[in-house]
Amino acid sequence: MKFVMAIIKPFKLDEVRDALTAIGVQGLTVTEVKGYGRQKGHTEIYRGTEYAVSFLPKIKIEIAVNTDQVEKVVAAISSAAKTGQIGDGKIFVYGIDQAVRIRTGETDTEAL
Amino acid sequence: MKFVMAIIKPFKLDEVRDALTAIGVQGLTVTEVKGYGRQKGHTEIYRGTEYAVSFLPKIKIEIAVNTDQVEKVVAAISSAAKTGQIGDGKIFVYGIDQAVRIRTGETDTEAL
Amino acid sequence: MKFVMAIIKPFKLDEVRDALTAIGVQGLTVTEVKGYGRQKGHTEIYRGTEYAVSFLPKIKIEIAVNTDQVEKVVAAISSAAKTGQIGDGKIFVYGIDQAVRIRTGETDTEAL
Amino acid sequence: MKFVPTLDRGVDAAKASALALGLSLFTALPAFAQDAAATAAAAPKVDKGDTTWMLVSTILVIMMTIPGLALFYGGLVRSKNVLSVLVQVFAGFSLISILWVVYGYSLAFTGAGTAADATALTPFIGTLDKMFLAGVTTDSVAETFTKGVYIPELTFVIFQLTFAAITPALIIGAIAERIKFAAVMVFLVVWFTFSYLPMAHMVWWWGGPSAADAPSGLLFGWGALDFAGGTVVHINAGVAGLVACIVLGKRIGFNKDNMAPHSLVLTMIGACLLWVGWFGFNAGSNLEANGLTAQAILNTIVATAAAALAWMFVEWLTRGHASMLGAASGAVAGLVAITPAAGLAGAGGAIVLGAVAGVVCLWAVVSIKPMLGYDDSLDVFGVHGVGGVVGALGTAIVAAPSLGGFGVGEYTIAGQLVIQAKAVLVCIVTTGVVSFVSLYVIKMIFGLRVTEQAEREGLDIATHGERAYN
């Protein structure tokens, strides 16, 4: 089993979710995060004070999948989240040892 | 060392934390997340517009533990977080290479 | 490639980011989290009711880096985030199999 | 000391004439003419300054309810329930406003004009003569507390409407975060009809200074003092809240989950608007704009200030913190306590009464409630009920002319205290019984509580299909 973690632009979330359900992903977890990267932030001015805001709102998606599905999932996210403009985000993949479904106690593949 | 990541129902947080401290876990980190899965969301209507909200509020708990404690920790979470109803959540386990306590510079087991 | 995840005090974020850019880190992702640990929380009282708030606001930083940079990155975070007082936080390191830059499709080292 | 304006007797006169008309047609015209002549002779003097003051007071009490009370309560619940509280207050206000026009005003503020016409019910409740405001025209007038000074009756109708509309809404705080929307609406209507209207009639209905010997409401007749509604509004609603929260049962997770207020900023805005609107409530109850009206405002400032400071001070002494919520809660306690005494106390008495109310309500909320273990979500009983009793009894003291108060006649504190205590008792029994019985009936017919899942998910989504913050 693998964990696929993607950082994407917030307004792409619905499209990515649709792309994932289309290829059979049944569950995922989403977190609001802030990203720092090549994409430039903006400046905010409050009366006399300027703040350079370098962190931009992003969405983190985490999906546990069977190893044989990783490629499909990464491809689905990549194409759904892409705008071609700087700041589109990243996908990271890493291994998981174990998965448990709390409700039933099922583990690993059955738990996803 | 392992990382145990659990996605649970928000109102179960206090019970899970108590279960974990009971078995000697001394630290953990919690994030508010939104989950998508078998549990169905709800529909919100604002005047003429309906939005199907498929993401539900969940809590993510992350705990770094010694490998020999993983089983106990997973069991504690499982039983404390369980309501038996759909949407109870998942537990994922994966390995960590290294841990550091920033304050002291202690590493690995001492850092937890 | 490795993932370095650090839990730090919120007001240290800017210093840590500066320390990281200074050593060439070009991207990172930040999440607002709550931490439970040795650092004691506080008590809030609302009229007759007291709540012991044991979760404290923390910031989680996640950085994907080349394996050979891990040490430098950990050192930079450690020194920038340290106040010497309880609750300074932790750093965890674990491996990633794959990284993709969504915009270009570049993978692994080029994707960071 | 008398507290309710004589309402235009023209309607009754007309009715009498109409009866006469039925008996002997040829006497009818002269009768009307005489009537007109009498009216012309004692043409009621309406000062537009008074009229404006009553219009302003009406508007202030509305602002005190929506958004004032709604926000005060809304900030205190968890974010998943804030809309449910707002909508309950808003819909409750709307519903009662309409019922006020339909039958409320009539039941509260009509009655026999002479002892001869009075029935056994006259001291307890009015008639249906003015249903749908029958006979109330833009020219009808109502007498103030000053003989010969009148205001348009419609200003009295709308001013009293706002009292009727806010009082049931107060109860909502006790049962927040768990009651069914339909159940709360039905309860408010029943309680308004069987507890609020009789209490308003008993305390406030009389013939006005020009007909001071005519029949009046029961407690008014006893000489009970309630300048702006300590019994009618606060004890009435506070005790209803206590009964309701006990019948309803505790919230899931009570004393276990963190139920901290989701936005004390909203609560603070609400508390301030309550304070601001309360000037209309208390000083509007004078029915005219004069030096005593200013006194009522002054009292409503300093009593509230003293209560807020007292609450904060005791909090700081006993727990090491003076909190914002303490300041707001103290302020509301002070406002409640000064209500019956607003135009009866001097500034010094107001300060003392406020400070006492602040401390007593703090103790009720912080010590008594946990001891007894009921779940009055937003402390309606601890603040309105207890504060109302402190105010009702305290009024007997601070109204004493010897203490700078405005009590009149052969005033004795002890004598007045007994009357006040009796009035409090009548109120507690009335509202207690009405609340208990009506809630049990509603429970049997509709059920009172939302499902456990709805309560966990929050009433905003479960009942109203929307979320407060996105």
Add this chain to the structure above:
Amino acid sequence: MKFVPTLDRGVDAAKASALALGLSLFTALPAFAQDAAATAAAAPKVDKGDTTWMLVSTILVIMMTIPGLALFYGGLVRSKNVLSVLVQVFAGFSLISILWVVYGYSLAFTGAGTAADATALTPFIGTLDKMFLAGVTTDSVAETFTKGVYIPELTFVIFQLTFAAITPALIIGAIAERIKFAAVMVFLVVWFTFSYLPMAHMVWWWGGPSAADAPSGLLFGWGALDFAGGTVVHINAGVAGLVACIVLGKRIGFNKDNMAPHSLVLTMIGACLLWVGWFGFNAGSNLEANGLTAQAILNTIVATAAAALAWMFVEWLTRGHASMLGAASGAVAGLVAITPAAGLAGAGGAIVLGAVAGVVCLWAVVSIKPMLGYDDSLDVFGVHGVGGVVGALGTAIVAAPSLGGFGVGEYTIAGQLVIQAKAVLVCIVTTGVVSFVSLYVIKMIFGLRVTEQAEREGLDIATHGERAYN
């Protein structure tokens, strides 16, 4: 039934004297003296109670706009755009306030004093005689609807200022979340000048009860009833909103992204303050403080309450939920509908009119809008446009004396309905054409919409350089 005060004719008299002065210097002084004598003889009676009521009403309408309307709208947009809406309302209010003093008051409320002086334009628009309030002093007076009852003209100037300032601001809701800041400001100014001012003049300008035969505005002359601005304010702004949102086009992501209101709590505060402020709007339009003013407040309470309950009830019937946003939307619909009838309907008529408006506007917003597919961000047309038409036509019915209304003369519902319909039509055509043409011109010169990236990022950052919440 007549609706606008005669304004102080002293200015014209002075002008006449000045002319006389030019011709024969020795007659000038006596002329002035005579003038003064005449004035002394018929010294206009100003009651300070009326003055105070007009001051209060003015302040209430301002509170209704800022923060009322601003919050109502601000809560309904996404959090990335809330400041843009607030600043548009705030700056729009400021801009129009100043223009009102510069030329607005003059163009709306001056005109020929006698038929002989009238020109072809007199029924449509005023003159520039009172630019910069020339000739309006602290002693100038304006007649109310009661013959011989005057208020200081400056109170009329400021009261009407608030109407002029809120009306353009209403349009902002239709075009929120995508329009350029400069474009909206220019549009408001143009629309105010070419649609609001003529409509105000046509509906409200007349010579006052003491000069009822003098020339008046076109629709006023027809006998159109609009107590507080149903056509001038609501239909006018509502239709402009419809045209504007069509010309502007839909928001990116419309019907795809979740555009749920970011804070219904703010919307609720706004709705409540709209209601509270609307009492000044509707009852202030009576220009004095008497029983009819109280009636207007009563109507504004019960019509609104009925509309809110009706909306919630139908929502509950058709979708299983009675929502907070429904309650708030219904309330605004009721307020809009009762506006033209506020001082013309009885309480019963007001309740019915409100309930009808609640249901019709719900249907417009929930069924018509999706059917036609335009993106009126905050339903300005569905609530103000449609509600305004319901109110304008409904006024003909509820004003009927036979139905408890205050219509006068030989009142027939059918006859009045025709007049009202004609007035509605004139309004729709005026505002429709003005909006369409001016927006196209602005589009060509400045462009109307922000860039796609700015729209995605949110106007707060992109246009105003700041974020609402940190």
Add this chain to the structure above:
Amino acid sequence: MKFVPTLDRGVDAAKASALALGLSLFTALPAFAQDAAATAAAAPKVDKGDTTWMLVSTILVIMMTIPGLALFYGGLVRSKNVLSVLVQVFAGFSLISILWVVYGYSLAFTGAGTAADATALTPFIGTLDKMFLAGVTTDSVAETFTKGVYIPELTFVIFQLTFAAITPALIIGAIAERIKFAAVMVFLVVWFTFSYLPMAHMVWWWGGPSAADAPSGLLFGWGALDFAGGTVVHINAGVAGLVACIVLGKRIGFNKDNMAPHSLVLTMIGACLLWVGWFGFNAGSNLEANGLTAQAILNTIVATAAAALAWMFVEWLTRGHASMLGAASGAVAGLVAITPAAGLAGAGGAIVLGAVAGVVCLWAVVSIKPMLGYDDSLDVFGVHGVGGVVGALGTAIVAAPSLGGFGVGEYTIAGQLVIQAKAVLVCIVTTGVVSFVSLYVIKMIFGLRVTEQAEREGLDIATHGERAYN
């Protein structure tokens, strides 16, 4: 031009009689009788329209403070400190309200009735004769600026109470996010006693139009113009804020951490309520309801509007953005500047004065503050101090009858400018010295700042034990 009502001389007369009584018992009765006769002859005329207007104005100024000012400030701090600001304003308001009754009113608004009775202190501070409002009954009256027009003295007491209560609260913005709660409370009390009360006495105390030659406050005697409190309120508080923030030192992380306002929406609500409440502040200062009151409202609209637009415009020119915070800040600057001129300027003068204030305050806040490097958290000095000076000096210009103003007598702009400048100077010195000395003493006794850890954690948790948002 005179600015403070003559207060009921009955008290002094009674005292004189009492003395006479002591000397010769048999002359006492006739003396009283004569007194009564004189009173009856010149029975002071109280118009209930005026009374109502003063009641309304009082309520408006309270709403301007709580919640207005509290929210304006609360929105500008970080979310961890919002409650601390709210509670400081709320508790400060409460504390000063009570002190006003205890000794404030007496020290500000009493003094020698005749030159013979005057002492060296008379021009600087009042007496303790009316402590606890001794002698002020519901029948006491105070003269307005119009000879023979009176209002109930209690309306004057409560109206002035609100001025006394808001002024110290203004200072809180300068020292927010770091001061100890106890320290700020003590400071407010000391500053109120030694800076506010003398300034109010010096600027506003006089014998009224019926006793215009009697002694008066120092600056009033000079002929300084301050219609509604430009010096007494704004310069006074603004300079105190500057001194306080310097003595206190900068916030931890100043110019390094992101200290962006946590909710500009709250700030916007606050700014709007400040504007709305300010109508009571400025137009209430006329003490009666007439054409000039309407003029004061008009000025308070257009000056504020002009200032908001001016600030936005310059922001847009220099930085490419017109911000919501800019609009709100500009509006407050305009309100401050028009305060001393509210009933003295024409509308044109008001617009210009507002626009100038908007630009000057922008420059003070954006350029001067960073240059000098002090940490005035919420720009109390930049807006109230600087705006106050602009207003005080500008009043000399816009009050000129030649420019449409209402200045009277042999008015010369230059002459008046000198007087205004002297008044400003007296104010700056008084408040500067009092603030500096009292803060140093408090620092030595209690300490001024919270601990570093408390400052980092936020004052809400650390000092008040609660959090704003959960």
